[in-house]
Each structure stands twice: as structure tokens, then as C-alpha cells.
Amino acid sequence: MAKRRRVGNLLALAVLAALVERPRHPYEIAAVLRARGKDQDMPIKWGSLYTVVANLERHGLVAAVESARQGRRPERTVYRLTEAGHAELVDWTRELVAVPEREQPRFEAGLSVLGVLAPDEALDLLRQRLDRLKGQLAAQRAALAGHAREVPRIFLIEAEYDLAVREAEATWVRGLLDELTTGALPGLAEWRAWHETGAVPPEWAALAERGAEPHRDPAALAERGAEPHRDPAALAERGTEPH
Amino acid sequence: MAKRRRVGNLLALAVLAALVERPRHPYEIAAVLRARGKDQDMPIKWGSLYTVVANLERHGLVAAVESARQGRRPERTVYRLTEAGHAELVDWTRELVAVPEREQPRFEAGLSVLGVLAPDEALDLLRQRLDRLKGQLAAQRAALAGHAREVPRIFLIEAEYDLAVREAEATWVRGLLDELTTGALPGLAEWRAWHETGAVPPEWAALAERGAEPHRDPAALAERGAEPHRDPAALAERGTEPH
DNA sequence: CCCCGATTACTCGTAGACGAGTATACGGCC
DNA sequence: GGCCGTATACTCGTCTACGAGTAATCGGGG
Known part of the structure; x- marks a missing residue:
């Protein structure tokens, strides 16, 4: 399609x-x-x-x-x-x-590499996002109300849509913040440990190598560790679709 | 920024x-x-x-x-x-x-030119969107549940975000459909009349010309109507931001 | 042991996106 | 009536995106 x-x-x-x-x-x-x-x-x-x-x-x-x-x-x-x-x-x-199309919002890209940041910093940045989002939403709501006095609602539907979606985003971010602050999110402890010690948690080691080395190449294996990576590996991402 | x-x-x-x-x-x-x-x-x-x-x-x-x-x-x-x-x-x-960034989802672009379609067709297409959206959401939820059994939730946040946003979209579309079917949406009657008769409703005539002809040019005025537009004008869109 | 399809690993040419620059004209002010 | 700032209306060249093509290698079947 x-x-x-x-x-x-x-x-x-x-x-x-x-x-x-x-x-x-x-x-x-x-x-x-x-x-x-x-x-x-x-x-x-x-x-x-x-x-x-x-x-x-x-x-x-x-x-x-x-x-x-x-x-x-x-x-x-x-x-x-x-x-x-x-x-x-x-x-x-x-x-x-x-036809609803899968798009790639920039925030989603950011979330998918969130692991490069330490959990505490991620928390802080998400708070900032939420704050900015609130401000933007207030401004948008005000602007929309202003326009609604001039033109019929039918002219404003994209704006209303945008508002609805961004409100959902704010709600979701708030939820994530909750889980991060209470520590309820599974995997959080490992993430934190990893950034503090620099060592990949054993549970995650296998996940990080997914898809690498299709033809198991001895040279590549040898070269590994040549550059000591002083930074923990990115959180792996995986597909949302089956098959 | x-x-x-x-x-x-x-x-x-x-x-x-x-x-x-x-x-x-x-x-x-x-x-x-x-x-x-x-x-x-x-x-x-x-x-x-x-x-x-x-x-x-x-x-x-x-x-x-x-x-x-x-x-x-x-x-x-x-x-x-x-x-x-x-x-x-x-x-x-x-x-x-x-930093939340204003993006331009393709659906929003579609909504902003929705006026080129007749209201009844728009209604039908929105229903199709909702159906497809439901299907995609079900598939995504299933995939997410599947993955959640293999990896900790922290690896799945972008997928969860995506799901939340698309659910909000589905909800919003459902709401719009309601307003269109019940006829509650202000401006709907004019929109319909316009597509049936081909005449721009008088309330809207002024709105359509916003921003045109900055230097009121006599040639442009003369040329108008030279091409008899057999189609109603697009619904005007306007900004979401004040100032 | 040779062929064939799949996989690996790119290269290149074209079409598109975009910003900076250019040149003219209008209108207001002194 | 002359000057200047702003608006008009593009043009050009560079940088980027991307798909179609290419070429080598590997593994398995006959």
C-alpha cells in the first residue's frame, strides 16, 4: 500500500x-x-x-x-x-x-537509544520534556480556543488532532516517569548498575549481539576488545511486528 | 532550539x-x-x-x-x-x-485538506482508518506481549510509546466519527451544501482568500473566474500558534 | 567437483531538498 | 523628488537521499 x-x-x-x-x-x-x-x-x-x-x-x-x-x-x-x-x-x-502509516517520530528514535544515558539523567530529561510539553499544550489550547471564535470547528480538526495526540504523549511520559522514580520498571536496576560499573549485566550480554556476525568471522572475533569501550553498550531495540 | x-x-x-x-x-x-x-x-x-x-x-x-x-x-x-x-x-x-518537536504526521496533512472530499466520503475513509488502526493495534499489542516474555520492559519503551500514541489516535478518530455521524460538528452543513451545489457558502468566502494578493493586483483580479473552478475550494487551514 | 542460488558487501548515477543569493519594485518620509 | 527599507519573485549550486546495479563468496545438491 x-x-x-x-x-x-x-x-x-x-x-x-x-x-x-x-x-x-x-x-x-x-x-x-x-x-x-x-x-x-x-x-x-x-x-x-x-x-x-x-x-x-x-x-x-x-x-x-x-x-x-x-x-x-x-x-x-x-x-x-x-x-x-x-x-x-x-x-x-x-x-x-x-491508511494509517507507520512513522518514525523523533522522540521514538530518542527513546530507542535512551540506554546511552544514565538512568538519572534520562529521568531528568523526561521531566524537562514533560514541562515543555505542558507549556506547548497550554499555548496550543489557547490558540485553538481563540481560533474557534473566528472559524467553524471543521477548519480546526488537524489542530484538535495534534492536541489530542500530544496530550496522550504527555500522559505516557508521566507514566514512564512514575515507573522510573518508583523503580517499578523491570530492568532498571541492571541499567543503573551497568552505567555505574561499566559492565554489561550478564542477562543482557546475549541480547546485545543479536544479528551481528552472520558468517562468524574469526578476524572479527579477534579484533573484539582491541578498542576498550569505556561505555556500556546501547540498549538493544527490537521489532514491534511479528515475523 | x-x-x-x-x-x-x-x-x-x-x-x-x-x-x-x-x-x-x-x-x-x-x-x-x-x-x-x-x-x-x-x-x-x-x-x-x-x-x-x-x-x-x-x-x-x-x-x-x-x-x-x-x-x-x-x-x-x-x-x-x-x-x-x-x-x-x-x-x-x-x-x-x-525537547518536544513539532512534527508533521502524514495524517495531519491529510486532515488539513480533508475539505477536497465530500463529507460522506470522508466519513467512510475515516471508518476505514479506524478499522486498520484497530488491526494494527491488536497486532502490536500481541507482538509486545510476546517480546515482554523475552526481554525486560526497559527494552520495549519505544514500542509502548508508539502503542499509546496510536491508541490515542484511534480514540480521537472515533470521536470525530461520532460528531460527523450525528452532525454535531459545526460547519458540517455548509461543507455538505458546498459539495452538493458547488457554491462556496457565503460565510466562508472571505476565509478562503486569506493571504492572497498582498499587493492587490488588478490583473489577478481580472483573471479570476477565467478558469471556472468546478470544484469547491479547499477548506482553509490556519495556524495553531498565536503570534 | 562443479554449478546455482543466496548472501555479502558495496558503487554509482540520478533525482530531490534546500539555503543563500539576486534583482526589481513599491511606498513612505523627509 | 530622491532615498531607503521592505516586500516581491525567483535562480543557482551544493549537498543529500536513495534505488538499481555489480561483483565476489559461500554452501549445498546433483
Whole structure:
């Protein structure tokens, strides 16, 4: 699922959406995007914008309407959405809405290498995250309430979604903090011992080598320990999916 | 905040983490990543891997240990983590954990252009999403339970996080579905009317033009309507942040 | 003992992302 | 009416991402 699009950039989606109402030239598209707050999530990258528009044109999803200069400004090319472009926009939207995609949030990447930090530091950093999260959530809630007075809720659903998800994150972090402070989390003792003594706990030694040395190579075995690693190994991560 | 890293790719983080335990050559790094299930989130891209390793070397974060050929395989270069590389790994992890970053989930992008679809279709697609989400969640829960029998929970936190967030998403989607089916969502009637008649509801006309035509250009005004847009305008989106 | 498919280990070329730079025009102020 | 700051509207070149290809080696079957 999720066939790759001729133009796969999400900026392209925004561009297509901006052209539904009427033809525009690239700079105006950027202006509209900015006015609609799109630039908050993805600050507008000029290079990308023009590349994306050019690619959309190459694939027949938009077409140049006119290339007029008024005053004696640099030439502006106005683009309109083609039939195919509209179809692509609709189809893409359908897919984005209907098919949940595994993504890789940056925080998740951070969690997966959390083991390189000492448990106490991890605790401290998670507290910081929670604090910042609270602040952001308050600001977002306020902004949302403000907008809700101006426009119908239907215009605000992505913001509401974002808020809901981030609230869940905050809740989860709070839970993890609890388990870390009370010491209830299984494996915590070993993690701490390991960072204090520098020795990999025997229970974990086997886990760390998973997938290494597919063709058991004597040279590699010999070379091991040549560089004395003064730091405990990263916590191993493993897949979430079966098979 | 979130200064850009010398090597900003998350794959680089995985590479650094894989080198903490001991030096490895790129292909072995890939093997370890695969064994740890990293390839589920981000299928391993060979080109990127070698580029990333080369960049890490260029910036002094990893260093070649030896470049031996055994048997007469193509030459393998073994890399180790440098002092600087370890520092970068730790610092980067700190940042990823402590600083919540605004991201742009693909679903959110989809929601922001949901208006291009008719409300009834949107409803149907959201139901599909919820179904798929339920299936994925069940599979993930099962996999997690399976793993929990083999390794301590501390190795599973990213998976638990992912699960929590996706559960929140499912809940939110369920809520939205409710509001759409009962018709409780403000703006729904206009949205429906607009897709049925093709006419932009008067309450929304002004909103759609936000940010357009900064220098009120007579040519642009004239050109409007030249292309009769047979499709209702996209729902406008606006920022989540104040200021 | 030789062949064949799988595995190992990369290389290279292209397409895309992006930032810094450029050049013009408008409007307000003295 | 001339000057300056800001907004307009891009262009260009570099750096990055990535997939398709390549080539060697290993192990097992006939």
C-alpha cells in the first residue's frame, strides 16, 4: 500500500490544495500557505517550492496559465490545477486519511537509544520534556480556543488532532516517569548498575549481539576488545511486528 | 532550539548507536539494525547507509579502524565510534528526549485538506482508518506481549510509546466519527451544501482568500473566474500558534 | 567437483531538498 | 523628488537521499 506518488513531497500536497480555489503563481502560493499557518509545521523552503511546482508541471498535475510581467517585476508564471492534478489531490487525500502509516517520530528514535544515558539523567530529561510539553499544550489550547471564535470547528480538526495526540504523549511520559522514580520498571536496576560499573549485566550480554556476525568471522572475533569501550553498550531495540 | 546536526539523518543516530558496543563495518551495522527491528520503521536504504557513514567519517564522528579483505570479498572497512561521535550521540539523544518537536504526521496533512472530499466520503475513509488502526493495534499489542516474555520492559519503551500514541489516535478518530455521524460538528452543513451545489457558502468566502494578493493586483483580479473552478475550494487551514 | 542460488558487501548515477543569493519594485518620509 | 527599507519573485549550486546495479563468496545438491 501507499504507492509512491509522482511527486511525493507533502509540500506538493499543500501546493495542489492551494490551487484548487484558483490559479496562482508560486510566490502567491507561499503567501497563502503562510497565511494559513502551514509554515508553522514546515517553514517555507523556497528552493523546494519552485522545484516542487516544476515537478508538478512536469507530471502534468499543474499547468502554466500565463507568464506575465506587470510593472517590471521579475516574470511571474501563474499555474492552474489540471484535471490530473485534481484527481491526484483527491486520491492522495483519500490515502492519507484512510491508511494509517507507520512513522518514525523523533522522540521514538530518542527513546530507542535512551540506554546511552544514565538512568538519572534520562529521568531528568523526561521531566524537562514533560514541562515543555505542558507549556506547548497550554499555548496550543489557547490558540485553538481563540481560533474557534473566528472559524467553524471543521477548519480546526488537524489542530484538535495534534492536541489530542500530544496530550496522550504527555500522559505516557508521566507514566514512564512514575515507573522510573518508583523503580517499578523491570530492568532498571541492571541499567543503573551497568552505567555505574561499566559492565554489561550478564542477562543482557546475549541480547546485545543479536544479528551481528552472520558468517562468524574469526578476524572479527579477534579484533573484539582491541578498542576498550569505556561505555556500556546501547540498549538493544527490537521489532514491534511479528515475523 | 534543535540546532541542526552535522549529520542530521536519524539513520545516523542508529549507526552511532550500533557502534557503541564495538566497531563494525557498514554491512554489519545494517544487519544489527535489521535484527533489532529498526527496519520495520525505516526499511534500510543502502545508498543512505553508506552516504551517512561517509558523512559521519567526514565530520570525525566515526573513524575507519581497518580496511581488510578476508577471503577475497570486496573490501570491508570497519568503523569505530570516536570520542566526538560518542559525545554527539549522547548530546543528540538528550535533545531528542528533552525537547518536544513539532512534527508533521502524514495524517495531519491529510486532515488539513480533508475539505477536497465530500463529507460522506470522508466519513467512510475515516471508518476505514479506524478499522486498520484497530488491526494494527491488536497486532502490536500481541507482538509486545510476546517480546515482554523475552526481554525486560526497559527494552520495549519505544514500542509502548508508539502503542499509546496510536491508541490515542484511534480514540480521537472515533470521536470525530461520532460528531460527523450525528452532525454535531459545526460547519458540517455548509461543507455538505458546498459539495452538493458547488457554491462556496457565503460565510466562508472571505476565509478562503486569506493571504492572497498582498499587493492587490488588478490583473489577478481580472483573471479570476477565467478558469471556472468546478470544484469547491479547499477548506482553509490556519495556524495553531498565536503570534 | 562443479554449478546455482543466496548472501555479502558495496558503487554509482540520478533525482530531490534546500539555503543563500539576486534583482526589481513599491511606498513612505523627509 | 530622491532615498531607503521592505516586500516581491525567483535562480543557482551544493549537498543529500536513495534505488538499481555489480561483483565476489559461500554452501549445498546433483
